[in-house]
Amino acid sequence: MKKNQDAAISVKENRALEVWRQFRRNKGAMIGLALLIVLVLVAVFADVIWDYENDIIQMQIGNRLAPPSWEHPFGTDNYGRDMLARIGYGTRYSLLIGFVSVLIGTVIGVPIGAISGYVGGKVDNVIMRIVDTFTIIPSLLMTIILVSVLGTNLFNLMIALSISTIPVMTRITRASVMVVRNNDYIESARAIGAPTGLILLKHVLPNCFSPILVQATLRVGSSIISAAGLSYIGLGVPLPTPEWGALLSASKSFIIKAQHMCLFPGLAIMITVMVINLVGDGLRGALDPKLKR
Amino acid sequence: MTDTILEVRDLTKYFQSKKGSVHAVDHVSFTLQRGRTLGIVGESGCGKSTTGRTILRLIEPTSGSIIFNGRDITHLKPSEMKKLRKDMQIIFQDPFSSLDPRMTVSELIAEPLKYFPILEGRERVPERNKEQFVLELMNTVGLAPRLYNTYPHELDGGRRQRIGIARALALNPQLIVCDEPVSALDVSIQAQILNLLQELQQQRGLTYIFITHNLSVVNHFADEIAVMYLGSIVEKAPVEELFAHPLHPYTQALLGAIPVPEIRKDRIDTTLQGEVVSPINLPDECRFCKRCVQCDAGCYAGVPPLEEVRPGHFVACRKVS
Amino acid sequence: MARWTPSSSDKEEQSVFKHKQNRQRIVQALEEKRASTSNAVFVEHLTVQYVTSKETVAAVNDISFTLPKKRTLGVVGETGAGKTTAMLSLMNMVPDPPGRIVSGDIQVGGLDMRSLSPSELQCVRGQEIAMIFQDPMTSLNPVVTVGEQIAESVLLHQDISKQAAMVQAKAMLAKVGIDPDRAGEYPHQFSGGMRQRVGIAIALACKPSVLIADEPTSALDVTIQAQILHLMRELKEENGASMILITHDLGVVAELCDDVAVMYAGHIVEYGMLEEVFNHTRHPYTEGLFNSLPNIRNRVALLQPIPGLMPDPSKLPRGCAFAPRCSYATDACREQAPDVHHFSDTHTVACTAYRDASFAIKRRDIE
Numbered sequence: 001m002k003k004n005q006d007a008a009i010s011v012k013e014n015r016a017l018e019v020w021r022q023f024r025r026n027k028g029a030m031i032g033l034a035l036l037i038v039l040v041l042v043a044v045f046a047d048v049i050w051d052y053e054n055d056i057i058q059m060q061i062g063n064r065l066a067p068p069s070w071e072h073p074f075g076t077d078n079y080g081r082d083m084l085a086r087i088g089y090g091t092r093y094s095l096l097i098g099f100v101s102v103l104i105g106t107v108i109g110v111p112i113g114a115i116s117g118y119v120g121g122k123v124d125n126v127i128m129r130i131v132d133t134f135t136i137i138p139s140l141l142m143t144i145i146l147v148s149v150l151g152t153n154l155f156n157l158m159i160a161l162s163i164s165t166i167p168v169m170t171r172i173t174r175a176s177v178m179v180v181r182n183n184d185y186i187e188s189a190r191a192i193g194a195p196t197g198l199i200l201l202k203h204v205l206p207n208c209f210s211p212i213l214v215q216a217t218l219r220v221g222s223s224i225i226s227a228a229g230l231s232y233i234g235l236g237v238p239l240p241t242p243e244w245g246a247l248l249s250a251s252k253s254f255i256i257k258a259q260h261m262c263l264f265p266g267l268a269i270m271i272t273v274m275v276i277n278l279v280g281d282g283l284r285g286a287l288d289p290k291l292k293r
Numbered sequence: 294m295t296d297t298i299l300e301v302r303d304l305t306k307y308f309q310s311k312k313g314s315v316h317a318v319d320h321v322s323f324t325l326q327r328g329r330t331l332g333i334v335g336e337s338g339c340g341k342s343t344t345g346r347t348i349l350r351l352i353e354p355t356s357g358s359i360i361f362n363g364r365d366i367t368h369l370k371p372s373e374m375k376k377l378r379k380d381m382q383i384i385f386q387d388p389f390s391s392l393d394p395r396m397t398v399s400e401l402i403a404e405p406l407k408y409f410p411i412l413e414g415r416e417r418v419p420e421r422n423k424e425q426f427v428l429e430l431m432n433t434v435g436l437a438p439r440l441y442n443t444y445p446h447e448l449d450g451g452r453r454q455r456i457g458i459a460r461a462l463a464l465n466p467q468l469i470v471c472d473e474p475v476s477a478l479d480v481s482i483q484a485q486i487l488n489l490l491q492e493l494q495q496q497r498g499l500t501y502i503f504i505t506h507n508l509s510v511v512n513h514f515a516d517e518i519a520v521m522y523l524g525s526i527v528e529k530a531p532v533e534e535l536f537a538h539p540l541h542p543y544t545q546a547l548l549g550a551i552p553v554p555e556i557r558k559d560r561i562d563t564t565l566q567g568e569v570v571s572p573i574n575l576p577d578e579c580r581f582c583k584r585c586v587q588c589d590a591g592c593y594a595g596v597p598p599l600e601e602v603r604p605g606h607f608v609a610c611r612k613v614s
Numbered sequence: 615m616a617r618w619t620p621s622s623s624d625k626e627e628q629s630v631f632k633h634k635q636n637r638q639r640i641v642q643a644l645e646e647k648r649a650s651t652s653n654a655v656f657v658e659h660l661t662v663q664y665v666t667s668k669e670t671v672a673a674v675n676d677i678s679f680t681l682p683k684k685r686t687l688g689v690v691g692e693t694g695a696g697k698t699t700a701m702l703s704l705m706n707m708v709p710d711p712p713g714r715i716v717s718g719d720i721q722v723g724g725l726d727m728r729s730l731s732p733s734e735l736q737c738v739r740g741q742e743i744a745m746i747f748q749d750p751m752t753s754l755n756p757v758v759t760v761g762e763q764i765a766e767s768v769l770l771h772q773d774i775s776k777q778a779a780m781v782q783a784k785a786m787l788a789k790v791g792i793d794p795d796r797a798g799e800y801p802h803q804f805s806g807g808m809r810q811r812v813g814i815a816i817a818l819a820c821k822p823s824v825l826i827a828d829e830p831t832s833a834l835d836v837t838i839q840a841q842i843l844h845l846m847r848e849l850k851e852e853n854g855a856s857m858i859l860i861t862h863d864l865g866v867v868a869e870l871c872d873d874v875a876v877m878y879a880g881h882i883v884e885y886g887m888l889e890e891v892f893n894h895t896r897h898p899y900t901e902g903l904f905n906s907l908p909n910i911r912n913r914v915a916l917l918q919p920i921p922g923l924m925p926d927p928s929k930l931p932r933g934c935a936f937a938p939r940c941s942y943a944t945d946a947c948r949e950q951a952p953d954v955h956h957f958s959d960t961h962t963v964a965c966t967a968y969r970d971a972s973f974a975i976k977r978r979d980i981e
Contacts, residue, residue: 183390183391184385184386184387184390184391185390185391185392185393185394187346187351187383187385187391188383188385188391188392188393188457188460189393189404190351191349191351191378191382191383192378192382192404192405192408192409192460192463192464193375193378193379193405193408193409194404194407194408195375195408203393206395207393207394207395336835336836336837336838337806337835449923451923479692479693479862480692480862480863480903480906480907481692481902481903481906481919481920482919482923483906483919484905484906484907484908484917484918484919484920485919485921487908487917488916488917488919491916506835506836507836507908508836508910509907509908509909509910510908512908512910513908513916513917536910546837547836547837548910549840550836550837550839550840551836551865551910552839552840552843552863552865552866552868552869553865553868553909553910554863554864554865554867554868554892554904554907554909555868555892555909555980556868556888556889556892556893557868564837564840564841564844565837565840565841566841568805568807568808568838569805569835
């Protein structure tokens with residue numbers, strides 16, 4: 001074996017940097033990221049930009065149902081409140097609900113799915129039957145029941161949505177784990193003496209990352225929509241909190257007279273979900289080392 | 294001075310499926326001396342891979358015993374078995390699925406050390422020495438140092454297989470099961486890898502179980518060959534003896550079927566007819582009956598036992614013994 | 615014999631019907647275009663590249679060969695040598711983009727393949743020239759029965775009813791050694807060897823004059839491989855077809871082929887009759903291939919592999935592509951493209967070392 005003395009060891013590529021560079025190439029993802037940053041900033045600094053009492057709650061009956069203008073770019077609602085401020089403030093709730101519920105759902109659902117998929121057999125059967133019972137109940141119905149029992153507020157809404165996210169994340173993790181488990185490199189890890197827990201953490205889950213991330217991203221979008229839907233029917237965040245679903249609900253009676261009241265909240269929901277999906281898709285493409293070519 | 298490193302007695306593995314019992318490995322027995330190579334040859338579905346993995350207890354045997362270095366390891370507890378892992382390693386067939394795509398070459402080669410930080414006769418390998426250790430191994434298997442931080446998908450099959458070999462060597466094992474290590478590689482790369490394996494065996498006194506479907510490969514490599522069909526060994530002999538005097542009809546058919554890169558005017562057609570029978574719920578008769586040209590009534594009287602018909606040469610066929 | 619008419623509004627059936635109507639016209643047009651020749655395939659100066667934004671991969675570099683009727687050509691080489699790309703371009707099936715046939719004259723049965731329109735190509739593929747693929751697991755449609763898959767080929771090229779096509783399909787199944795009653799079964803119900811037989815049946819269903827077999831037995835066990843090779847030999851003789859067999863296995867070549875073309879990095883480095891290439895080997899790469907093969911009749915202590923790897927096709931070296939790995943390479947070899955030497959009317963070798971009239975490789979001639 002000839003000793004190769006010419007080439008020096010190449011520097012280990014910084015994975016994070018590589019991911020970022022790959023992400024940058026996806027124009028859609030970059031646009032999504034930019035918009036997402038804007039949304040997050042709006043949500044974080046909502047209290048600074050607007051004063052809650054004055055801008056959001058204080059009624060100005062004189063100016064009600066005003067169409068979009070320079071002073072009120074999104075118009076005003078039936079109480080004369082500035083729609084832009086209300087929608088902008090509502091960003092907080094949607095993003096918070098979306099991300100937190102999916103985060104909790106993932107943190108609980110992924111380990112369960114991983115164990116179920118890797119161990120298989122009776123353990124898998126038992127876990128899946130339990131998950132099935134949750135899946136059979138339509139998630140919206142379950143959320144309604146939970147919220148009715150526990151009370152309508154932001155916290156309970158997040159709990160309810162987390163619970164309906166868990167079965168989804170469990171399923172997708174289990175499916176990915178079952179595919180990855182069949183690869184020889186898992187057996188290779190066993191052959192060199194790796195304990196099962198470490199195999200799951202180091203070899204199985206990192207290779208399931210992609211489908212889990214994509215699913216999680218989609219769930220953020222559907223959580224936001226579910227939250228809006230629940231608020232629409234009055235089971236979510238109660239008025240006068242300017243959550244987008246609640247805003248849509250309030251606009252019901254004014255569809256003919258003031259379209260801007262339902263148009264802009266609806267657009268806000270749509271654009272936010274779209275933006276999150278774009279970013280999630282870009283991340284997935286950037287994270288898969290094999291897709292680099 | 295040869296001594297027995299591995300003894301396998303009546304090793305059996307049945308899988309339960311919906312249709313019945315799959316006889317993957319059926320009463321396989323053999324002895325292996327240290328420093329030698331046993332070739333296990335057979336076509337797909339004959340149970341050779343399952344045999345290899347069962348010996349390492351990556352698959353749990355249904356019955357039988359495995360005696361490694363004089364010690365019965367068949368029923369060892371997982372914690373005890375883990376300690377033995379450093380002595381018996383495996384090289385996989387598919388260089389594409391046997392390496393974690395998220396790990397670099399160096400991480401892959403160094404990984405075994407994480408579970409065996411203290412090796413016999415060596416101090417715990419400190420972090421700063423790990424690089425040296427990995428580079429030495431890479432040199433041994435013929436991987437250029439500049440590949441230290443590359444990912445498997447950037448390399449071709451031959452190089453990936455070298456990574457697999459380096460991984461298997463990292464713990465300084467005594468026995469290596471090579472599960473079709475060159476089948477997925479190009480012809481000229483195959484030769485490079487085979488030569489490498491042979492050199493390593495001479496340098497380190499390794500014992501190999503070489504599993505393959507390609508008899509011509511094992512011709513160069515093995516000291517003894519066991520031919521498997523539908524889970525059992527049908528013939529076992531030293532390699533020259535097997536090639537000179539193949540006795541079992543299946544071995545003869547196997548040898549006759551291999552296309553030789555020479556122009557032969559005397560080509561005899563010994564083409565084996567029929568398909569391989571499914572290994573589910575096998576009846577108690579010679580497994581090869583349905584495809585055998587010499588089969589007669591006596592062959593249905595049960596699975597023929599493996600008998601020594603010439604010195605060191607065992608055959609499982611009633612017509613021969 | 616009932617004439618098939620479109621009775622449903624099924625789009626697929628309608629397009630097939632239109633294809634049938636046009637087919638008469640196209641077949642006639644093709645006959646007019648056909649040049650008379652005694653060669654099944656004629657290729658001259660074929661160059662194919664894969665062009666992406668990052669790089670240009672030279673897959674096939676200026677190859678030329680002739681396949682007379684009724685003969686079998688073995689195209690030998692390792693992965694990346696360009697064999698599959700070269701043969702795909704015979705059927706004008708190189709994926710475009712990113713593949714491009716940069717130049718070359720490709721004639722199959724006297725027809726200039728590069729000048730045919732897509733509908734003309736559809737008529738030619740399957741009828742004149744057909745392909746057997748490597749992997750029997752993935753080359754069959756898992757949701758269509760095997761009988762239907764064979765019949766599909768027949769229906770596309772002949773004006774007959776579905777029932778008549780199925781009769782032909784069953785006959786083909788019997789011919790390749792499968793019970794015709796199994797025509798209604800799906801691919802997953804067959805073993806690997808039987809699936810490959812189905813693949814052969816599909817290829818031969820329309821009795822093509824040229825058959826391309828792309829590593830047809832690589833994925834099969836050795837005893838099944840023997841059966842399939844035996845079958846291919848029989849069918850080839852029966853049909854009088856010419857065959858191009860792509861393989862990396864010199865043993866298979868010895869069993870089946872009349873002529874051999876050895877490919878390396880997109881070039882044909884040695885070309886000749888079987889006897890010439892095997893018993894009077896001239897090119898160092900061919901010699902290397904023979905040396906690195908474990909030969910069951912000749913046990914050696916250590917194999918002699920060819921050191922190194924095939925070059926990156928996007929960065930081919932100047933001069934002979936094999937020079938970096940060649941133990942006989944001279945400076946002239948590294949500087950210029952290799953000379954072509956003729957050792958007989960049929961035996962050509964691309965190797966600069968033969969400028970020196972006394973040069974010989976180590977491999978001895980076999981008488």
